[in-house]
Amino acid sequence: MINRQKDERDDRLERLFAAARETPPDVSAVERNFETRLAARIRESRERKEPWYGWAWRLAPVFVVLTLLLGAWTLVLDPVHPADPGTALVSVAEQVALVDDLTGG
Amino acid sequence: MKEVMPAPQTEKEFVRAALNGDDEAFAELVRSHKAAVLRTAARFARNDAELDDLGQETFMRVYQSLGSYRGEAPFGHWISRITIRACYDFLRERRRHEKDVSLDALEYSVADPASGAAFSSGQARLILERGMSKLKPSERLIITLFELEDRSVREVAALTGWSETLVKVRAFRARKALKRSIGGEDDK
Incomplete structure (x- = not known):
């Protein structure tokens, strides 16, 4: 019974597909002057000015390269780099002491 | 003396001319391919306004990516792929905006013909439209290409960028979902 119902549904679907395929959709109304409307849209898109922030993101690679450089x-x-944070702290403390000595602080 | 460029003869030459800013060359390409593009798009649009939008969107994409056409495949195939992509995006966009698509606006005078009798083309389109409105965009796309446009698995795979296995699996699932959608919930 269930199988017969399924067969009927398959058959119905096939008939629907066949009928829909038979006549292709009528696009003649939209085809008329389609190029003219499209040309207007292309012109409009060309004339539309891009805001300043529209191209700002394109500079991102430049900034990345600048940062790397x-x-x-x-x-x-300044190739001297302390190997660990402790050394860095000592180095900063020494510089502070030196500045203090020089400025008489 | 100004050199006079010969008029383009082949599609490749038209593409080159369009890329060099010759709007008439692009218009000629549109004239040659608009019928095929609109016929495919009409399977997804619900009315002429939507069809016009979808057709224009497709050709805008063609215009914007003309530079990437390398001439390896025929221009028509290249446009077909862009058309399918545009239609798929259109379906997804529409679904996002209309979670539950209502087709009440369409006039239904669809009485099922007696078992075994043929549907009229208009009847069939309305019933399928109603059924497919409940499907996922990918399911609708595959049913349209496979069953309504009568394309092969290989063609559908080439147009969508999906593998042939995925196309087969999706086609099977889409058909099942459509049957359920059209036939009601009783065969779940």
Whole structure:
């Protein structure tokens, strides 16, 4: 019984597909002057000015390269790097002491 | 003396001319392919306004990506892929905006013909439209390409970018979902 019902549904679906395939949709109304409307849309999109922030993101790679260059330049200029945070703290403390000595603080 | 460019003859030449800013060359490409694009798009649009929008959106995409056409496949195939992509995006967008698509606006005078008798084309389209409105965009796309446009598994795979196995699986599931949608809930 269930199988027969399923067969009927399959058959119905096939008939629906066949009928829908038989006549392709009528697009003649939309085809008329389609190029003219499209050309107007293309012109409009060309004329629409992009806001300043529209292209700002395109500069992101430039900023990335600049940051990398600055980082490399800093490394070349000051290649001495303390190996651990403790050494860094001592180095900062020494610099503070030196500044104090020089300024008489 | 100004060099006069010869008029484009082949589609490749029309594409090149359009890329060089020749709007008439692009219009010629549109003229040659609009019928095929609109016929496919009409399977997804519910009225002429939607069809016009979808057709224009497709050709805008063609225009914007013209530079990426390398001429390896025929221009018509290349446009078909863009059309399918645009239709799929259109379905997804529509579904996002209308969670429960109402087709009450459509006039239904759809009486099922006696068992075994043929449906009229209009009747069939309305019944299928109602049934497919409840399907997922991917299911609707595959039913349209497979059953209504009568394309092969290989063609559907090439157009959608899905593997042939995925196309078969999705087609099977989509058909099942459509049967349920059209036939009611009693065969769940």
